[in-house]
Amino acid sequence: MTDHLAGALEGTSAGTSPGVTAAAGFRASGVTAGLKASGKPDLALVVNDGPRQAGAAVFTTNRVVGAPVLWSRQAVTDGVVSAVVLNSGGANVGTGPRGFQDAHATAEKVADALGVSAGDVVVCSTGLIGVPLASERLFAAVAPAVAALGDAAGPDAATAILTTDSVAKTAHVRVETPGGTFTVGGMAKGAGMLAPAMATMLAVLTTDADVDAATADAALRAATAATFDRVDSDGCMSTSDTVTLLASGASGVTPRADVLADAVLRVCASLARQLVADAEGASHDVAVHVHGATTQAAAVAVARAVTRSTLVKAAMYGNDPNWGRIIAQVGTVPEDVAPFDPSALDVTINGLQVCRAGGAHEDPARLDLAAAREVHVTVDLHAGDASATVWTNDLTHDYVHENSAYST
């Protein structure tokens, strides 16, 4: 799965996006360390060859976090990131002091092989919680991973970080500015709703823009808040979510901060949309748009209340435009969070206004949800002029199946 975004002035690319190697100054690789029982690739490297090595990252807000998050939080504090090493086949969460030693040693091995400082290596892991990492296998695969590094190998890295994802997710955008062209690329894996315990959302973005860590950090935080944070798989927050942005400066272009932020936002939006689309077994991608809110935060709160409803999600699976369940969820949001008059609520599903002023309006039977992969639910609160969209999937038998038969 790839998505090529039109640059501001350039137009859409064609073919497979190179992802993290779309931008100049980066090499990547993806190899098989043997962490996955399937024998599929499970170790990825992304290396920033500079000249600049600015980096920023956003982490899960869960208080229970994996050892890699503990390590990587420290690694990014100085704004310098030389490389990111990512493994699937083990989350290294709930693994105690040994887990932290494993994360630290992974950074050391990668740093030694690359000739950089271990403190400039971000570590990301995804897989089962509570199982020690097969760290000897991981360490042994570092040399092959370094040997495999290539400036067109972004897709290999994107493949090696997959867990239950069915396809690799990559995207990039090239942006022409008066000062020249710069590129932002990226890869992501699985916040798909169908196995979120292992579906730690990991993403690495790269840019050849010549920007400092603070600028990268601001762009990344704004972008994740509006994209990855609004993919509300099943409301289960991972212990390992990590999104990293590396800037190499290799283009020699220093865009305006808002131009960089827009490019990062567009790549994150593409990756987030790909994550929704790859929720295995899901039959619908569901966008909940809330309009007429007093603030954007209120709009997000209402949208989340709807996207987190197992009843709404199960109805979507049944192609049932059950607006009663939708307004019931809207009503659970406290008034101090989102002021609105319950008797003013409108609900539109795929263009048909099924609920007007809190009551039945058009006949839902006119909708044929079975024919649509995307379902767009629009809730108008009629209380202000702020809006927001949160994406989710339907709740399917495959979700129950995958998540009831995972660790055992």
Add this chain to the structure above:
Amino acid sequence: MTDHLAGALEGTSAGTSPGVTAAAGFRASGVTAGLKASGKPDLALVVNDGPRQAGAAVFTTNRVVGAPVLWSRQAVTDGVVSAVVLNSGGANVGTGPRGFQDAHATAEKVADALGVSAGDVVVCSTGLIGVPLASERLFAAVAPAVAALGDAAGPDAATAILTTDSVAKTAHVRVETPGGTFTVGGMAKGAGMLAPAMATMLAVLTTDADVDAATADAALRAATAATFDRVDSDGCMSTSDTVTLLASGASGVTPRADVLADAVLRVCASLARQLVADAEGASHDVAVHVHGATTQAAAVAVARAVTRSTLVKAAMYGNDPNWGRIIAQVGTVPEDVAPFDPSALDVTINGLQVCRAGGAHEDPARLDLAAAREVHVTVDLHAGDASATVWTNDLTHDYVHENSAYST
């Protein structure tokens, strides 16, 4: 399904509990109005013959509520309730001004037939949202319902309020006091997780204790907060939840407030437990016990975070004691809500300590959850001495099936 609770001094009853007609001074009935397509009973009455007609009620906190809730909130404000009329086969929610007229007219018809004031009749409805009530059928069945009233017909009423529930739920307790014996009885229907859109939780409790409305209200609020509010089906709050307590004074006994409160609590606890057990298709009843919290509110917040996790619930369905998913959910609770040290967390499942100090301990493979209907998850936060329990069920294929194929 019945549960007979030991009175404080009496001992456990045997056989089927008469529910709302266990206490003196009450008559009930359950008849078929034709609101349900199945032709099963769908209209229930509970009448308080006094001498006292004290009443209190607790309603859903959802801001989107059914017309019956709007009506009944007003009806109970004066502390006088002569009767409760309950129908299944239609929730009368999202039905606009006509819905309120229907609720009002229902109270009027019942009041006329009983010779009481309409303002003293509580109305409860359960079923689909957004569909007008078949009110003419309901009105026509009021006379037969009044004619069928009997002082042993509690089970008939308990049957007529069912929706997807598989069995009627009734309970009662007789309490001997120095001043004499009084009784609290009750019935409830469906907060089962498997069809919560229609699974409005309705309950009616009756007592022949001679207490005023304020005393009844205090007892009822404390009891619901500790019982019905801690059955966390699927986190989807209904638009119609209503729990009513009627006091007839027919025993002539005025118990101490705490003795009444304890009796009401025990009946509510029994009914709540019966609701969990009747979540159709669920293979496990899951109790999440949180110990070592700084406050009870903190313990409840942590327990709810676990019971609302579709990942934890799906794992339970798979008989998978996946403690990683449990601590990941515990970690989502903000520190200002529940202070604790993530590295101190202990998790015990059905007596086996699978997680100690945030890491793996006993081998989960030693647990055979398939053999147990009840799963007890105990989380020790090691932060204080407060505790709380919240019940839920596992997330099953039947949940998805029922809730994806409901209104259409």
